[in-house]
Amino acid sequence: MRLLVWCFALPLVLIALLILGALASLLLHLPWQSLQQALLSEETRFATLLSLQTSLLSLLIALCLGVPAAWLMARQQFAGKVWLETLLDIPLVTPPLVAGVGLLFLLGHRGTLGSQLAQWGIEILFSTTGILLAQIYVAASIIVRTARAAFAEVDADYARMAWTLGLPPLWSFLLVEVPMAGRGLAAAAVLGWARALGEFGATLMLAGATRMKTETLPMSVFLNISSGETGLAVASAAILLVMAFVLLLLTRLLARRRTIEIQHDPHPAR
Amino acid sequence: MTHIRLDNIGCRILAGLSLHVDSGQAVAILGPSGSGKSTLLKVIAGLLPASGKLYFDHQDISKQSPHQRGLAYLSQDLHLFPHLSVKRNLWLALLFGCPKGINKRERIRQALIQARAEHLAERWPTQLSGGERQRVALARCLARQPGLMLLDEPFSSLDPANKQALWQELDQLRRQLGMTLILVTHDPLEAQALADRVYNMAGGQLLSHDDPAVPAD
Numbered sequence: 192m193r194l195l196v197w198c199f200a201l202p203l204v205l206i207a208l209l210i211l212g213a214l215a216s217l218l219l220h221l222p223w224q225s226l227q228q229a230l231l232s233e234e235t236r237f238a239t240l241l242s243l244q245t246s247l248l249s250l251l252i253a254l255c256l257g258v259p260a261a262w263l264m265a266r267q268q269f270a271g272k273v274w275l276e277t278l279l280d281i282p283l284v285t286p287p288l289v290a291g292v293g294l295l296f297l298l299g300h301r302g303t304l305g306s307q308l309a310q311w312g313i314e315i316l317f318s319t320t321g322i323l324l325a326q327i328y329v330a331a332s333i334i335v336r337t338a339r340a341a342f343a344e345v346d347a348d349y350a351r352m353a354w355t356l357g358l359p360p361l362w363s364f365l366l367v368e369v370p371m372a373g374r375g376l377a378a379a380a381v382l383g384w385a386r387a388l389g390e391f392g393a394t395l396m397l398a399g400a401t402r403m404k405t406e407t408l409p410m411s412v413f414l415n416i417s418s419g420e421t422g423l424a425v426a427s428a429a430i431l432l433v434m435a436f437v438l439l440l441l442t443r444l445l446a447r448r449r450t451i452e453i454q455h456d457p458h459p460a461r
Numbered sequence: 462m463t464h465i466r467l468d469n470i471g472c473r474i475l476a477g478l479s480l481h482v483d484s485g486q487a488v489a490i491l492g493p494s495g496s497g498k499s500t501l502l503k504v505i506a507g508l509l510p511a512s513g514k515l516y517f518d519h520q521d522i523s524k525q526s527p528h529q530r531g532l533a534y535l536s537q538d539l540h541l542f543p544h545l546s547v548k549r550n551l552w553l554a555l556l557f558g559c560p561k562g563i564n565k566r567e568r569i570r571q572a573l574i575q576a577r578a579e580h581l582a583e584r585w586p587t588q589l590s591g592g593e594r595q596r597v598a599l600a601r602c603l604a605r606q607p608g609l610m611l612l613d614e615p616f617s618s619l620d621p622a623n624k625q626a627l628w629q630e631l632d633q634l635r636r637q638l639g640m641t642l643i644l645v646t647h648d649p650l651e652a653q654a655l656a657d658r659v660y661n662m663a664g665g666q667l668l669s670h671d672d673p674a675v676p677a678d
Contacts (some may be wrong), residue, residue, distance in 0.1 A: 351508050352540040354527035357558035357605065363528075366553060370544045 229426035233357020239412035246387040249326035257334035265342035282332035292395025321398035326387035334383040470513035487642040497665040498645035504592030533602035541586035576600035628654040
């Protein structure tokens with residue numbers, strides 16, 4: 192047993208070292224003297240603000256779309272559900288760049304939908320709307336998947352009990368099922384936000400990489416590395432890393448609290 | 462008080478079942494697991510679809526949703542909402558369908574007193590013992606002052622002493638409040654303690670009814 196543990200520890204250490212190596216190299220490249228200047232530069236501030244604004248708005252929209260969809264997928268059986276589940280998981284396993292190309296063809300001026308939208312004066316490509324669309328695309332998928340698991344953990348009989356107590360189904364959903372799935376939904380929101388914040392590939396296709404216009408933090412890293420402005424690129428990367436760390440920590444804490452609650456609850460939700 | 466009539470109720474498990482319960486009467490349905498007795502309660506509560514007609518006080522409610530039927534349903538698992546305190550569990554039951562001008566706080570207090578659970582008002586469901594959970598679930602049903610109460614083996618997990626105490630209290634309450642009650646159980650003693658009439662159920666059919674003093678076979 193001891194030998195097996197040591198053998199299995201080796202790949203674990205290798206993976207950890209790889210991540211640590213990448214992080215350490217980034218830290219070593221941080222321009223400590225000019226870091227404050229890089230962090231406070233107009234470009235970094237613009238990228239940070241745009242990333243926060245778009246990712247939070249995308250998160251809100253993705254939650255509004257994803258939570259009801261997740262509930263439906265968790266509670267209802269219907270023909271073709273397996274196919275729909277597979278379709279919804281596609282953004283999780285394909286590079287967003289691929290989705291970006293597809294969306295570009297759909298929404299471009301020559302695209303099926305894009306040409307129609309252009310006639311109505313709605314411009315999606317190479318604008319903030321393009322960033323939002325790309326972020327919603329990646330966030331909604333992970334929100335549906337995580338929220339669906341959260342709803343599935345809540346025994347549907349709680350909702351039925353609420354109906355017999357006079358609550359209409361929508362209120363039963365809002366006052367019983369959503370709070371009972373609360374921690375899972377919060378985890379879904381954190382993961383969705385993290386995905387939206389770090390989105391790059393689809394954004395590049397849909398919104399382009401224009402300085403001080405569609406420059407989110409990942410785009411700022413890309414633009415500044417491409418133009419040799421390593422300081423600015425590393426500063427943006429550092430901000431992304433700190434945000435990612437905080438969000439991941441939040442997810443871990445939520446999961447830990449849930450585990451503790453289940454361990455101490457003699458009558459868990461399921 | 463609610464007068465109940467079921468006409469030719471049928472679904473995957475129930476086979477054209479009819480039942481008539483007078484206002485304020487208590488009926489017990491005995492039967493082994495899988496006989497369809499819980500299904501019958503769910504059909505009455507509107508939780509399962511079925512063919513046939515269901516009348517409350519001569520009004521056809523077959524098409525009504527569960528939240529519109531104005532009854533109380535107490536199941537074996539109780540389903541106290543774990544994210545709400547005991548008091549809030551009762552408050553939720555009064556949120557819809559409660560007549561305007563009713564003092565909800567007073568109604569909650571009354572229901573907790575009736576179920577002898579007033580000392581539990583500030584606790585959380587996870588902090589309650591089995592017996593306490595039953596009392597709180599009962600109080601939640603009573604808070605709505607339902608005309609009809611459906612009981613699906615709600616006391617099956619209790620020890621005999623606790624069970625008998627609750628039977629007595631529930632029987633007294635039912636008579637005092639004039640509630641119509643339909644109970645399903647596999648325990649003839651429970652049926653005898655709570656019901657005016659006992660039916661036996663097998664294969665989705667009500668086969669016989671007797672005086673509760675003589676357990677139906």
